[in-house]
Amino acid sequence: MPVPRMVTLPTVMHIGKPAIPVVKVGDHVDVGTLIAEQDGLISSPVYASVSGTVKKIADEIISSGARVPAITIESDDAMTVDAAIAPPVVNSKEEFIAAVKKSGIVGLGGAGFPTYVKFMTDKPVDTLVINGAECEPYITSDSLTMVEKAEDIRLAIETADKYMGFDKIIIGIEKNKPEAIAKMKELAAANSKIRVAVLPSIYPQGGEKVLVYHTTGKQIRLGQLPADVGCIVCNSSTMAAIGAYLKTGMPLVERTVTVDGGAVKEPQNVVVPVGTAVGAVFEFCGGFTADPEKVIYGGPMMGVSVPDLDVPVLKHTNALVAFNAKEVKAPKTTACIRCGACVNHCPFGINPPAIAKGLKSGDMEMVIKAGAETCMECGCCEYSCPANRPIVQNNKLAKMALRDYKEKEANA
Amino acid sequence: MDKMLHVSVSPHIHGKKSTTGIMLDVILALLPASVAGVLLFGLSALWVIATCVVTAVACEALFNLIVKKEQTVGDLSAIVTGLLLALNLPANIPLWQAAVGTLFAIIVVKCIFGGLGHNVVNPAITARVFMLIAFGSMTAAVFPAGVDATAGATPLSVLAKGETVQLMDLFLGKCGGALGETSALALLIGGIYLLARRVISWHIPVSFIGSAFLLSLLVEKGDATAALAWILSGGLFIGAIFMATDYVTSPTTAKGKLIFGIGAGVITVLVRFFGTYPEGVSFAILLMNIVNPYIDSLCTRKVFGGSKK
Numbered sequence: 131m132p133v134p135r136m137v138t139l140p141t142v143m144h145i146g147k148p149a150i151p152v153v154k155v156g157d158h159v160d161v162g163t164l165i166a167e168q169d170g171l172i173s174s175p176v177y178a179s180v181s182g183t184v185k186k187i188a189d190e191i192i193s194s195g196a197r198v199p200a201i202t203i204e205s206d207d208a209m210t211v212d213a214a215i216a217p218p219v220v221n222s223k224e225e226f227i228a229a230v231k232k233s234g235i236v237g238l239g240g241a242g243f244p245t246y247v248k249f250m251t252d253k254p255v256d257t258l259v260i261n262g263a264e265c266e267p268y269i270t271s272d273s274l275t276m277v278e279k280a281e282d283i284r285l286a287i288e289t290a291d292k293y294m295g296f297d298k299i300i301i302g303i304e305k306n307k308p309e310a311i312a313k314m315k316e317l318a319a320a321n322s323k324i325r326v327a328v329l330p331s332i333y334p335q336g337g338e339k340v341l342v343y344h345t346t347g348k349q350i351r352l353g354q355l356p357a358d359v360g361c362i363v364c365n366s367s368t369m370a371a372i373g374a375y376l377k378t379g380m381p382l383v384e385r386t387v388t389v390d391g392g393a394v395k396e397p398q399n400v401v402v403p404v405g406t407a408v409g410a411v412f413e414f415c416g417g418f419t420a421d422p423e424k425v426i427y428g429g430p431m432m433g434v435s436v437p438d439l440d441v442p443v444l445k446h447t448n449a450l451v452a453f454n455a456k457e458v459k460a461p462k463t464t465a466c467i468r469c470g471a472c473v474n475h476c477p478f479g480i481n482p483p484a485i486a487k488g489l490k491s492g493d494m495e496m497v498i499k500a501g502a503e504t505c506m507e508c509g510c511c512e513y514s515c516p517a518n519r520p521i522v523q524n525n526k527l528a529k530m531a532l533r534d535y536k537e538k539e540a541n542a
Numbered sequence: 543m544d545k546m547l548h549v550s551v552s553p554h555i556h557g558k559k560s561t562t563g564i565m566l567d568v569i570l571a572l573l574p575a576s577v578a579g580v581l582l583f584g585l586s587a588l589w590v591i592a593t594c595v596v597t598a599v600a601c602e603a604l605f606n607l608i609v610k611k612e613q614t615v616g617d618l619s620a621i622v623t624g625l626l627l628a629l630n631l632p633a634n635i636p637l638w639q640a641a642v643g644t645l646f647a648i649i650v651v652k653c654i655f656g657g658l659g660h661n662v663v664n665p666a667i668t669a670r671v672f673m674l675i676a677f678g679s680m681t682a683a684v685f686p687a688g689v690d691a692t693a694g695a696t697p698l699s700v701l702a703k704g705e706t707v708q709l710m711d712l713f714l715g716k717c718g719g720a721l722g723e724t725s726a727l728a729l730l731i732g733g734i735y736l737l738a739r740r741v742i743s744w745h746i747p748v749s750f751i752g753s754a755f756l757l758s759l760l761v762e763k764g765d766a767t768a769a770l771a772w773i774l775s776g777g778l779f780i781g782a783i784f785m786a787t788d789y790v791t792s793p794t795t796a797k798g799k800l801i802f803g804i805g806a807g808v809i810t811v812l813v814r815f816f817g818t819y820p821e822g823v824s825f826a827i828l829l830m831n832i833v834n835p836y837i838d839s840l841c842t843r844k845v846f847g848g849s850k851k
Contacts, residue, residue: 426552435554436549460556465660467789470795516561522553
């Protein structure tokens, strides 16, 4: 797409502490210039995605509702690359992790967890699981990345394997992506450690715990990380980004975004500089067929709906879905008829009605027993509910209430 | 950008299933049995059905109006209750009795407890039991036109005397009983429709009818024909397919459903062979409705990655 006139880069595009701006208003930056540095362990640096002038550093509201500093850069249209950009020197595990850390790469599948932290684990890991399941409706950016950037993925796998020493590398892909499967099988043919696991196209196949279970048979228990069962899980696009960084030294400043939904004129995958306003991305895709009523970061099952078209594309925005009025229309919420659809559709065996009951009556032990903490908010319960009850919202509330409750219990 | 977009918690799409759609499926599934009832028992059956359905909808609408609740008749559940109850009544029942029974089902069993989803027991079953006790007309045997009624008894009482009945007659519904319960064929067609539409699962009907069959076989000392006659008689099919599978009053998990079905099958057979009433299906379902919350809490699914709590 054409160079955006302006980019807005929030200092939080990851799970963790905000990065600290290191530029001032008026500074000139190039593509790949560090503009905010990592703060603490769980954090990630931010780099300029266009060349130009820093126009504004001000608090913006991000999707979580928090106010964080965001850096606005006015583009000079030149896309001049920072002269200091050079491929990283990687000759040890420490250097590999440092490179991933410096690259600003976070989980590109949507979660945005700083990737280098996963490789820092001191637990024995023997398996690298690459998440190419891409189970959300509409989204195809991972699958396209696997087809077009297979070489980058190969480089990332080989480098990671060299320094981490995996026994097995499993690439999990849903079977409705034959092109991606074929490309990844080429990698597997050249490396005996790599195996492509063709998975049924069932949402939420790409949920971390679901994927690990279906590819390795291991259950990640409540409170555990994949490393606790010997696994590191990385999204396929994340791996491609690591490969690209190892090759060029250009940090994460652009990404592939699926643009789709009933309100979009020309749905497609677009490579977008991070920080571009979503409105500009839609404009590039031919604009709207009708006024969009809802715009979602990510897919329709777990994505976050945004308030307006000025919000930027973030590092972990894998899709932009714009719904028209018809698609937004939700059926009315009616009484629970105890049909059990939510209970029987939950991939984790959680009992949403019991969570609702416990939350309403203040019985937090009931909420815990019903499995609220295990909920990954995939939305299968709510999707299947004939009474259209706001189950995910309720589960989120229950988890928050539970956090308060546990704090109180710990202090008591 | 001036225009504000819709913002809501995910998921942003929903499945096509709706409560109203489910109720419509149940109504459609009950149509074969309703038609069979009218064909077998004549127009009087149609009047009973009409009375019950109209009374059910009117009662719920009026109740909501009086207590100023949001109108819920649009969800079609009142029609389901009215229709189900009608199919459980003899074709010659005085219409005022049918109306009183329906009023009991809708007002006392359903609305007072908070309406759809909040009733503790199945409204139609409970009303049937209430009417069994209140009205003598409920126990009188009614026969389809052209059926030899010389024995003057329903198949269940014939069977209880140790006599035999024609299995094919039972299967088609050419025997005495409530207007919608006699034709196992029509009920099976409805049941298969509900299974195909995934409105119900196989667990309750199969475990209910299956356990009743096996126990009957045991009591009849291995006489399969007699055991088949037992399960094809009375209200077992309509009860197992349409009433025991009521979402609100049955367990949500597969395991719970199996326990519920087996429990109901056992109670049915116990009442039939050892109780004072000839038929035990209603009592069986009612009793299992009452213990349903306990079954449900004992049969929760195992949470992923956790130990069974």
